Amino acid sequence: IQLTQSPSSLSASVGDRVTITCRASERVTKNLNWYQQKPGEAPKLLIYGIFSLQGGVPSRFSGGGYGTDFTLTISSLQPEDSAIYYCQQSEKAPSFGGGTKVEIE
Amino acid sequence: EVQLVESGGGLIQPGGSLRLSCAALRFAVSDNYMNWVRQAPGKGPEWVSVIYSGGSTFYADSVKGRFTISRDISRNTLYLQMNNLEVDDTAVYYCARRLVAAAEAMDVWGKGTTVIVSS
Numbered sequence: 352i353q354l355t356q357s358p359s360s361l362s363a364s365v366g367d368r369v370t371i372t373c374r375a376s377e378r379v380t381k382n383l384n385w386y387q388q389k390p391g392e393a394p395k396l397l398i399y400g401i402f403s404l405q406g407g408v409p410s411r412f413s414g415g416g417y418g419t420d421f422t423l424t425i426s427s428l429q430p431e432d433s434a435i436y437y438c439q440q441s442e443k444a445p446s447f448g449g450g451t452k453v454e455i456e
Numbered sequence: 457e458v459q460l461v462e463s464g465g466g467l468i469q470p471g472g473s474l475r476l477s478c479a480a481l482r483f484a485v486s487d488n489y490m491n492w493v494r495q496a497p498g499k500g501p502e503w504v505s506v507i508y509s510g511g512s513t514f515y516a517d518s519v520k521g522r523f524t525i526s527r528d529i530s531r532n533t534l535y536l537q538m539n540n541l542e543v544d545d546t547a548v549y550y551c552a553r554r555l556v557a558a559a560e561a562m563d564v565w566g567k568g569t570t571v572i573v574s575s
């Protein structure tokens with residue numbers, strides 16, 4: 352399953368609401384996950400199963416979507432949210448999206 | 457706190473072999489779906505291989521026939537044997553636990569070990 356993320360990069364201000372989109376080439380019923388990666392670090396799980404927030408992750412992160420279209424939303428962007436975000440599916444052989452780089456203005 | 461610690465990376469010539477190790481701390485490798493994921497410079501992550509709790513193994517097409525995943529239950533360690541290495545195998549290699557109970561998301565990652573394939 353191929354995952355296409357948009358946009359590939361964005362720049363926003365502290366406090367802004369930010370939404371990243373992930374489109375799958377086939378229907379994904381539940382195994383759609385989101386990760387945050389900062390330079391020099393491993394990816395960190397944020398959202399699993401489309402909607403569920405991983406323990407310890409701030410509640411300003413949320414996931415949604417259905418079928419082939421999914422979203423990651425940051426309700427109020429913070430300086431520490433500057434990172435690359437990846438969607439990932441485990442419905443079939445795992446695959447990752449191309450990433451969205453989020454920068455703070 | 458659960459942890460994964462990779463080792464074994466390095467500089468290797470094309471056609472060479474390398475074995476990566478991943479030690480698990482405070483959870484059992486044998487009870488989980490254990491994965492190798494790699495990330496080439498400036499690229500997104502790419503899943504490489506998995507060994508299920510039952511012992512079945514699967515590979516990405518890009519490494520099938522060249523890489524072998526295994527585990528040592530007594531050492532609680534995951535391995536990746538990489539043979540016939542190619543320049544395109546250059547990447548940071550991470551081991552990661554995949555949780556069946558959480559949409560098969562990868563919830564624990566190591567810090568990674570770097571493999572550079574170059575002549």
